[in-house]
Amino acid sequence: MTARVLTAKVGLDGHDRGVKVVSRALRDAGVEVIYAGLRQTPEMVVEAAIQEDVDAIGVSLHSGAHMTLIPRILELLKQRNATDIVVFGGGIIPPDDAKELKKLGVVEIFGPGTSLQSIIDFVNSGFKAA
Amino acid sequence: MALRRKTAYEEWAARYRGGKPAPKDSAETMSGLPLQPLYTPDDMEGWNYDEKLGYPGEFPYTRGVYPSMYRGQPWTIRQFAGYGTAQETNRRYKFLLAQGQAGLSVAFDMPTLMGYDSDDPLGEGEVGHCGVAIDSLEDMETLFEGIRLDQITTSMTINSPAAILYAMYIAVAEKEGVSPEKLGGTLQNDILKEYIAQKEYIFPPEPSMRLVVDTIVFAARHMPRWNAVSISGYHIREAGSTATQELAFTLADGMAYVEASIKAGLTVDEFAPRLSFFFDSHIDFFEEIAKFRAARRLWARIMRDKYGARDPKSWMLRFHTQTAGVSLTRQQVENNVTRTAYEAMAAVLGGTNSLHTNSMDEVLSLPTERAAQIALRTQQVLAHETGVTNTIDPLGGSYFIEQLTDEMERGAQRYFDEIDALGGVLRCIENGFFQREIADAAFEFERKLEANERIIVGVNAYKDGESGDVPTLRIGPETEKGQVRRLKALRARRDNTSVSNRLEELQTAARGTDNLMPPLLACVKAYATEGEIMAALKEVFGVYREPILF
Numbered sequence: 001m002t003a004r005v006l007t008a009k010v011g012l013d014g015h016d017r018g019v020k021v022v023s024r025a026l027r028d029a030g031v032e033v034i035y036a037g038l039r040q041t042p043e044m045v046v047e048a049a050i051q052e053d054v055d056a057i058g059v060s061l062h063s064g065a066h067m068t069l070i071p072r073i074l075e076l077l078k079q080r081n082a083t084d085i086v087v088f089g090g091g092i093i094p095p096d097d098a099k100e101l102k103k104l105g106v107v108e109i110f111g112p113g114t115s116l117q118s119i120i121d122f123v124n125s126g127f128k129a130a
Numbered sequence: 131m132a133l134r135r136k137t138a139y140e141e142w143a144a145r146y147r148g149g150k151p152a153p154k155d156s157a158e159t160m161s162g163l164p165l166q167p168l169y170t171p172d173d174m175e176g177w178n179y180d181e182k183l184g185y186p187g188e189f190p191y192t193r194g195v196y197p198s199m200y201r202g203q204p205w206t207i208r209q210f211a212g213y214g215t216a217q218e219t220n221r222r223y224k225f226l227l228a229q230g231q232a233g234l235s236v237a238f239d240m241p242t243l244m245g246y247d248s249d250d251p252l253g254e255g256e257v258g259h260c261g262v263a264i265d266s267l268e269d270m271e272t273l274f275e276g277i278r279l280d281q282i283t284t285s286m287t288i289n290s291p292a293a294i295l296y297a298m299y300i301a302v303a304e305k306e307g308v309s310p311e312k313l314g315g316t317l318q319n320d321i322l323k324e325y326i327a328q329k330e331y332i333f334p335p336e337p338s339m340r341l342v343v344d345t346i347v348f349a350a351r352h353m354p355r356w357n358a359v360s361i362s363g364y365h366i367r368e369a370g371s372t373a374t375q376e377l378a379f380t381l382a383d384g385m386a387y388v389e390a391s392i393k394a395g396l397t398v399d400e401f402a403p404r405l406s407f408f409f410d411s412h413i414d415f416f417e418e419i420a421k422f423r424a425a426r427r428l429w430a431r432i433m434r435d436k437y438g439a440r441d442p443k444s445w446m447l448r449f450h451t452q453t454a455g456v457s458l459t460r461q462q463v464e465n466n467v468t469r470t471a472y473e474a475m476a477a478v479l480g481g482t483n484s485l486h487t488n489s490m491d492e493v494l495s496l497p498t499e500r501a502a503q504i505a506l507r508t509q510q511v512l513a514h515e516t517g518v519t520n521t522i523d524p525l526g527g528s529y530f531i532e533q534l535t536d537e538m539e540r541g542a543q544r545y546f547d548e549i550d551a552l553g554g555v556l557r558c559i560e561n562g563f564f565q566r567e568i569a570d571a572a573f574e575f576e577r578k579l580e581a582n583e584r585i586i587v588g589v590n591a592y593k594d595g596e597s598g599d600v601p602t603l604r605i606g607p608e609t610e611k612g613q614v615r616r617l618k619a620l621r622a623r624r625d626n627t628s629v630s631n632r633l634e635e636l637q638t639a640a641r642g643t644d645n646l647m648p649p650l651l652a653c654v655k656a657y658a659t660e661g662e663i664m665a666a667l668k669e670v671f672g673v674y675r676e677p678i679l680f
Contacts, residue, residue, distance in 0.1 A: 012240035012256055014329025017370045017456075020569050020680035021576050027680075037678045038329055041252070063240045064495070064605065068255025094495050094602045112460045112493050113589045116580050 003123050004054040008036035008045050010073070013063035018090060022058065025116040031123055042072040049077075049085050056086040056107075056127055066093050066101065074105045086127040090114065102129075139170060160414035160575075160584075161372035163537055169529035177532065182427070186522045190430040192423050192535070193523035194481040195446040200519035205477075206484035207509045208285060208450065212237030212262035213496050214609045216272035219262040223277060225499070229506060233315075235285040235486065236273070237261035238295070243330050245291045247661030248613040257610035260496060261287075265617050266659045270298040271305065280308045284315040285360070285450070290332040292319035293341050294663050296358075297650040314355035316406055316450070319345055320362045322383040322555060325676065326564040328365035332664065335556050337671035341646060342387065343394045348647040350401045357406040359387055360450065366564075367410035368456050370572020373421045376410060377538060378545030379564055381428055385546075386555040388437055398437045402444035411477040412454040413469060419525060420534035422480025425449070428539055451477035452486040458493040461588035463597045466490035471508050478518050479525055485509060495602035562677045569680060617659065624657040632656045633666045640670040 007023045009016055016038060027033045034052050036045065049057050059070060070089060077083050089101070090110040098109035108129045110119055118130065146153060146167060157165045166173075184190060187197030196202060209231060212219045223234055239261040241253030247265045248257045257263045264270055274284075279302070288295045296317050300310050321338040324331040331338065342359060349358035363380035371379065384405065391401050409425065411418050429447035433439040453473035458466040467490050474487050487505040489497030497505070513519060525531045552558050578584040585591045636649040653663050 012244045012246075012253065013260070014324075015369075016329060017368070017572050021370075021572050023680045024569070024573050025576070033680075035678060035680050038676070039252075062260075063256050064259030065240075065255035092493070092495065094604075095599075096602075112458075113586075115590070116576055 002030060002032050003056070003127075004032040004034070004052065005056045005058055005123065006034045006036060006045070006049045006052055006054045007058040007060070008040040008048075009038045009061070010040050010042065010045060010059045010069045011061045011063040011065040012039060013061070014038055015062040015091070016060075019058075019060035022060075022090070022110075022116065022119055025120060026123060029120045029124070031120075042069055042076055045073055046076040046080060046082070050080060050082055054085060056088060056123070059087070059089045061089065061091040061093065064092070066091070067097055070101055070106060071104055088122070088127065135171070139172070142168070159373070159417040159534075160412065161374050161417060163374070163417065163534070163541070169533055171529065173529050173533050177536075179527075182532065182536075183523075183526055189434070189442065189445060191426040191446055193526050195426065195448055195483070199481065199522040200478075200513075201522065204513045204519050205482055206233050206283075207231050207506065207513075208233045208235045208484045208486055209502065209506055210235040210237050210285075210287065210452070210486050211502065212239075213260075213603065214258040214262065214605055215613060216262055216264065216269040218258075218609075220273055220275055220277075222499075223273075226506070227277070227282070229503070230510070231506065233283040233285065233484070234277075236287065238286075238288055239263045242291070242295075242660060243288060245332050245660060245664030247659050248610065248617055250661055255610070257613050259605050263609070263613045264295065264298070264660065265613070266620055266657050267298050267301055267654045268616070268620055268657060270295075270302050274299075274302055278308075279303045279306060280312045282314075283355075285318070286315070287318045289318055289321055289324050289328070289330050290338065291660055291664055292317050292321075293345050293646060293650055294654065294660050296345055297647065297654045301651060301654050310353050310356075312355070313353055316357040316360050317345065318360045318362060318408070320359055320383065320408075322386060322559070323362050323365050323380070325559040325674070326366055326379060326383075327369035327371070327568060329676070331674050331676070333667065333671040334674045335559060337640075337667075338674075339386075339390050339556075343390050344645045344647055346387070346391050346401050346404075347394055347396060347645055349404060350396055354404075357404050358401075360406045360408045361387065362408040364408050364410045364452055366568065367412060368454065369568050370456075370575060371568045372571050373412065373414070373417050374538060374541035375545065375567055375571060377421050377425055377428075378542040378549075380407065380409070381425065381432065381542060382546060382549050382555050384429065385432065385436075388433075392437070398433070398439045399441040399444050402433060402437070402439050403441060403446075407447055407449035409449055409451050409477075409482075410454050411451045411473040411480075411482075413457045413473060415472060415476045416531060416534060417538075418473070418476040419480045420531055420538045422449070422451075422477070422482065423523075423526075423531070423535045424538035424542065426481070427535070428542055448483045450484040450486070451480075451482040453477070453488045455488055455492060458488060458490070459586060459588050460493050461593070461597075462595055463490050463493065463600050465588055466493065467504060467508065470505065471512070474508060474512055475516070475518065478512060481523060491600055491602060494600060495604070498601055498603045500601075560677075562679055565677070565679060620657060621659075628656045629653075629658045629662070633658055633662060636663065637666050637670050640667055 489501035
């Protein structure tokens with residue numbers, strides 16, 4: 001079955017190079033990708049994820065707001081009984097914060113220098129952290 | 131003579147091809163320009179020194195904009211900094227000035243860049259994180275407390291709300307008793323590259339251009355030492371473009387500002403001397419040097435021949451450079467010091483006028499003080515130990531560099547023609563031309579990396595030796611809370627009737643065609659906040675939504 005993934009830039013920054021490259025690589029690998037675009041609030045992301053019936057949400061942040069916005073996405077998914085939707089992320093996220101986010105339920109954080117293949121493998125494995 | 135040289139060349143070529151191990155069939159720059167293994171005088175046929183280079187400080191400025199270049203004065207070390215509150219950043223500035231830095235460069239946080247006050251729900255979790263939070267004139271006063279604004283130059287990296295922060299800076303100086311004509315500095319204020327690459331747009335392109343032109347006109351009339359726009363390729367490159375695209379799109383944006391300013395009634399020589407530029411210095415050493423040299427030559431010709439500028443200052447492309455943030459790796463973070471040093475040297479060999487060197491830890495977070503100091507020292511080693519300041523344009527005349535410079539110029543010209551054919555810069559923004567070109571180049575770069583056609587040390591080769599725990603700068607939630615508290619206190623204390631009157635006057639002016647700087651100055655002096663001013667302007671101008679593509 002083809003995986004469906006919603007990708008989005010959450011927060012105010014406009015660094016969309018990474019999310020676009022990842023979206024394209026996943027699409028080329030046969031994943032159905034919906035890129036929501038810039039400045040998506042947690043509410044917008046969760047709403048779109050449920051509407052689009054995706055398997056996973058991939059969020060990208062470079063502004064430093066990850067410890068506020070990613071936990072809120074997890075919380076909103078809980079509220080909407082949609083915790084079957086996997087959350088993963090990337091961007092400028094310090095290692096300690098990445099650990100903390102994983103404890104909260106984020107499946108994987110892909111930092112700078114991650115190979116595209118490892119993200120494709122992650123999606124194809126059914127979103128299993130390496 | 132020529133024949134003998136030819137024979138020698140062929141003998142060399144035969145030895146080269148028969149060499150063991152066999153030489154690589156082909157090589158190209160990071161941007162995909164094909165490279166020969168060797169360049170010789172034969173590559174220079176028809177090349178004319180006076181036409182292509184001339185002398186430093188002379189048309190077409192290929193060798194540098196000043197006659198003495200770094201012999202007279204080294205480039206300005208200008209480290210971009212800002213985090214947390216205005217008070218914390220003020221301390222960092224005083225530290226940097228005490229360390230020998232001559233100019234300041236303000237990094238604002240995301241809510242400030244996007245025109246939101248610190249208490250706006252959309253900015254939650256972002257206050258003070260990737261720059262300093264500025265909500266009102268009060269914060270700006272704190273930011274520059276104890277720093278004489280007529281003794282330094284200040285660069286402000288701000289775009290959509292640039293005119294507001296510009297007004298705040300002028301107002302702070304006035305309070306210090308420094309009049310606007312004494313202020314030197316640069317406003318980034320390059321809205322076109324926001325639509326193209328950095329994506330910190332707010333209003334639609336046309337009203338945005340009007341704001342930019344208003345600041346250009348204001349600076350031309352009142353502030354002879356001020357650069358109203360810093361036309362930026364940096365963000366275009368960081369978003370994934372090639373060097374050629376960076377060069378071409380940046381100069382195309384520059385032409386769009388020139389045309390808009392002329393249309394607003396200025397003559398070209400009234401404002402062109404104060405246009406400044408900002409480029410990336412990436413890791414492909416020679417390509418970058420060629421790009422900087424080609425940029426100066428192209429701009430000089432464009433200004434003189436296309437726009438009829440007469441003042442030589444209008445022909446000079448002066449630029450700031452920042453080393454490439456995207457070239458830094460999370461793996462083996464210390465290697466980033468080396469990358470940055472090479473990139474800095476390329477910028478200097480390319481004749482940059484000022485330079486920011488990135489800190490090794492910026493791939494993880496804002497820089498720690500220690501990492502910021504190493505970055506600063508990298509420039510000082512370059513300036514004082516390596517000898518690069520002794521001879522102007524030391525690579526000028528290199529068969530290779532001159533060919534590469536010519537190639538860069540031709541590549542840019544092809545893009546200028548294409549952009550013209552597509553209807554100009556604004557059309558190319560609306561139809562996603564730039565965004566598509568950049569996304570394609572970014573993807574191609576990743577593909578090469580993935581296929582090991584490009585090596586990045588520590589990422590896809592030489593992976594042993596991971597850095598241990600790297601200390602990172604952390605911004606605690608107390609920054610946001612304190613900022614919100616101060617903002618609320620200001621709103622309670624100021625004359626709110628005056629604020630709403632000034633905002634209404636601003637809206638009236640925005641509906642007409644008058645220059646918006648005087649009403650903006652009145653707003654900031656009444657302590658209207660940035661968010662309030664932007665909200666007032668959004669009611670008149672509307673907001674922009676970009677075409678989504680990847």
